[in-house]
Amino acid sequence: MPSRYLLRRLAHVLPTVAGLLVLNFCIIHLAPGDPAIALGGEHGDEAYYTFLRARFGLDRPLPEQLLTYITNVLRGDLGTSFVHGRSVVAVITERLPATLLLVSSALALSSVAGIGLGALAARHGRRAADVSINAVALLGYAVPSFWLGQMVLLALAVGTGLFPVQGMTDARNPQTGFGYLLDVFHHLALPVLVLAANELALTTRLVRTGLIEALGTDYVRTARAKGLPEGLVIRHALRNVMLPVITVIGSRAGMFLSGAVLVEVVFAWPGLGRLLLSSLLARDYPILLGMFLLISLGVILANLITDLAYAWLDPRIRYQ
Amino acid sequence: MSAPRVGLFRIFRSGAGRVGIVLTGGLLAVALLAGRIAPADPFASVGPPLSPPTLAHAMGTDDLGRDLLSGVAHGTRTSLLLALIVSVLTGFIGVMVGALAAWEGGRMDDALMRITEFVQIIPRFFLAVIVIALFGPGLDRLVLLLALTSWPWIARVVRAEVLSLTQREFVEAARSLGAGRSRVLFREVLPNALPPVVVVVSLNAASVILIEAGLSFLGLGDPDVVSLGYLANNAQRFLRVAWWMAVFPGATIALAVLGLNLLGDGLNEVLSPRGAS
Numbered sequence A: 001m002p003s004r005y006l007l008r009r010l011a012h013v014l015p016t017v018a019g020l021l022v023l024n025f026c027i028i029h030l031a032p033g034d035p036a037i038a039l040g041g042e043h044g045d046e047a048y049y050t051f052l053r054a055r056f057g058l059d060r061p062l063p064e065q066l067l068t069y070i071t072n073v074l075r076g077d078l079g080t081s082f083v084h085g086r087s088v089v090a091v092i093t094e095r096l097p098a099t100l101l102l103v104s105s106a107l108a109l110s111s112v113a114g115i116g117l118g119a120l121a122a123r124h125g126r127r128a129a130d131v132s133i134n135a136v137a138l139l140g141y142a143v144p145s146f147w148l149g150q151m152v153l154l155a156l157a158v159g160t161g162l163f164p165v166q167g168m169t170d171a172r173n174p175q176t177g178f179g180y181l182l183d184v185f186h187h188l189a190l191p192v193l194v195l196a197a198n199e200l201a202l203t204t205r206l207v208r209t210g211l212i213e214a215l216g217t218d219y220v221r222t223a224r225a226k227g228l229p230e231g232l233v234i235r236h237a238l239r240n241v242m243l244p245v246i247t248v249i250g251s252r253a254g255m256f257l258s259g260a261v262l263v264e265v266v267f268a269w270p271g272l273g274r275l276l277l278s279s280l281l282a283r284d285y286p287i288l289l290g291m292f293l294l295i296s297l298g299v300i301l302a303n304l305i306t307d308l309a310y311a312w313l314d315p316r317i318r319y320q
Numbered sequence B: 001m002s003a004p005r006v007g008l009f010r011i012f013r014s015g016a017g018r019v020g021i022v023l024t025g026g027l028l029a030v031a032l033l034a035g036r037i038a039p040a041d042p043f044a045s046v047g048p049p050l051s052p053p054t055l056a057h058a059m060g061t062d063d064l065g066r067d068l069l070s071g072v073a074h075g076t077r078t079s080l081l082l083a084l085i086v087s088v089l090t091g092f093i094g095v096m097v098g099a100l101a102a103w104e105g106g107r108m109d110d111a112l113m114r115i116t117e118f119v120q121i122i123p124r125f126f127l128a129v130i131v132i133a134l135f136g137p138g139l140d141r142l143v144l145l146l147a148l149t150s151w152p153w154i155a156r157v158v159r160a161e162v163l164s165l166t167q168r169e170f171v172e173a174a175r176s177l178g179a180g181r182s183r184v185l186f187r188e189v190l191p192n193a194l195p196p197v198v199v200v201v202s203l204n205a206a207s208v209i210l211i212e213a214g215l216s217f218l219g220l221g222d223p224d225v226v227s228l229g230y231l232a233n234n235a236q237r238f239l240r241v242a243w244w245m246a247v248f249p250g251a252t253i254a255l256a257v258l259g260l261n262l263l264g265d266g267l268n269e270v271l272s273p274r275g276a277s
Helices: A003-030 A035-040 A046-055 A062-074 A088-123 A128-142 A145-158 A177-214 A218-225 A230-251 A253-267 A272-281 A285-313 B004-013 B015-032 B068-104 B106-121 B124-135 B139-150 B152-165 B169-176 B181-217 B228-236 B243-271
Strands: none
Touching (some): A003 B106, A003 B124, A035 A046, A088 A230, A088 A253, A088 A285, A128 A177, A145 B181, A145 B228, A145 B243, A177 A230, A253 A285, A272 A285, A272 B124, A285 B106, B004 B015, B015 B068, B068 B152, B068 B181, B068 B228, B068 B243, B124 B139, B124 B181, B139 B181, B181 B228, B228 B243
């Protein structure tokens, strides 16, 4: 991949991030009431709000305030959570690993299984396997993640006791070392399955449709004519099918994260979703604003990675 | 290209389209007739609390003895109404932005597409969380917010369609017959650009229903209006004792989303030559 493409694509990110900061700033200032409350939460006393007004220069003209806000964000200062008594960045980074574990496991599962199932369905075009995989995928795509979580909890955790209902570890029986890992995986299984369901369904459908189209093309006929085994033919075709699949997966980063948040709430998984819910209940605005900013940056990053992966996979794609 | 009207009727030939129409139409009927279907006011306590489904309460009752069937019927009305209003608004914004970008070209196109990319990258769900947390819950601001953030996909589709249609012979013919710029755009190009928009709008309506449900599930719904997400949120606390509170509202959301997606698939099959193969 030429570095010029990389540079141009990176330069593209800057205005987006700037726009995001301005948007955040506007939300703080358009919110009803005092922006000091949006920045400090509803629990502070007058002295604290006076301190915030001085720190963010809330008595200064708006452009100056915007500059102060951007400078603070660039320094990694997203304010202080009044509820937690610590910096917003510290509170969020503490919860991040649990969410990343959930999200990356689900993404890995949905991608690998989705490609496998999609290829399986495409190979058995219009027969029972194809029809049933396609029907389940349609259903999986329509079911709201939190509801699927509730149903899975009802059926598998509350009903049979095979899986833990809540949390990341068993609080009554703390483990160390390998036992701890097993405990976490045991708790991880259901939330990952539920979170992966939507993406799995979508990936399966995309791979299936793409492969059915690709298997009718000339290069596939040539490959078959020279006697390549069917598995290898599908692998050739898959490489071309992966381009739209990667685009769709990457462009859904925001949807995926919102699904993760809801699934975390259902399973009491101790990540960003739980933090979001408790901050909503406590009206801890600095945390909420910080989470919005960081999640948006995460989505921008995911889009960047998608574009770069796309350019890496498809040598035809170059910037101008 | 056939006229859009004929194209839309062809949807009955597609299996996905038929199921989609039946599901969406059925739920639309429930939404329109909510007042008749619902045995009671969704907020009124009319039976014993946490009663499983019985003859008197077909979907059971919640913790306050409110009839769940009434809640689901009125909730369907709320969800579909929200999806409908947001769809009309996003359709309008998306078509205007896309058409303007393609028609004017040059700097206007660059600027509009930059804005489109920016809006598209903002996580809608989290923006809605922030805005509702700071501004307070309400369907009006949710409609506005979702309308202002959901149009980029439509704009891109319209832009691509208009760009390709302006090269076609029939547009050339209209121009050479002396039709003015705005007449060519509004009478020749735009009507032919609309079929793919219908597909995107129906898929987007499904995601609007999901977003409302997710927000209400987090307790950010309008407390004065029954919605399907509101019922699902209420159900989470009683999951172990009242399965019916979780099953029926969630299943209705799933049916609505499935119906709109199938409708989109069906429309895509009959309207786009690529999908027909």
